[in-house]
Amino acid sequence: MVMQTFDLFLAVFIPLFVAIDVFGILPIFISWSDNISVSARKRIITEATLTALGISVIFLFAGTLIFNFLGITESDFRIAGGLLLLVLAIKDLALPQPEASRSIESGESTIGIVPLGIPLIMGPAALTTVLISSKSHGNLYTLIALLVNLAIVWWVFQKSDWFLKFLSKSGSKAVAKVMALFLAAIAIMMIRVGVQQILTQMPSLGS
DSSP states (O other), X not given: OHHHHHHHHHHHHHHHHHHXXXXXXXXXXXXXXXXXXHHHHXXXXXXXXXXXXXXXXXXXXXXXXXXXXXTOOHHHHHHHHHHHHHHHHHHHHHSOHHHHHHHHHTTOOOTIIIIIIIXXXXXXXXXXXXXXXXXXXXXXXXXXXXXXXXXXXXXXXXXXXXXXXXXXXXXXXXXXXXXXXXXXXXXXXXXXXHHHHHHHHHHHHHO
């Protein structure tokens, strides 16, 4: 019974862990937080994890209802998220890092909510995984796996200073720009996949 319960948990936990991809988004977080204080970094981490938790819980219990009510699909959501990330990536490439850091320090920046909380931590892939898991394995196991995954995200981000200490000031600036390019690439990928899904579904919609 215990092994069966654990296997069920893993069946939900692993796809969600892959969809969130905390180690994939960690370099992006590092590039945004290398020049800010510990307190500001902790605030961003808290905002990001709470935002991801709030959005995912809403989707867990009402995602399908919301999508049906608004008449949108996963593809629409993916394209919208990709466009949002693309705009933010372009802004990050054009905006000097000191100005961005001052905005974060003053509490004016909302990067903990958007784009870190959503759509980076809890993006279309993760939200879709939550919906599928809730239908396949139930809300309880999905909620537990979700909480464990977000606890891992919180811990990894808290330990980001381990990675920061290996970067020089010039190195951190270079990483920031490279990560902005990767963010733009991720955005294009999300848009591309969303458009491909829509084109794939078009024949069935027309029949």
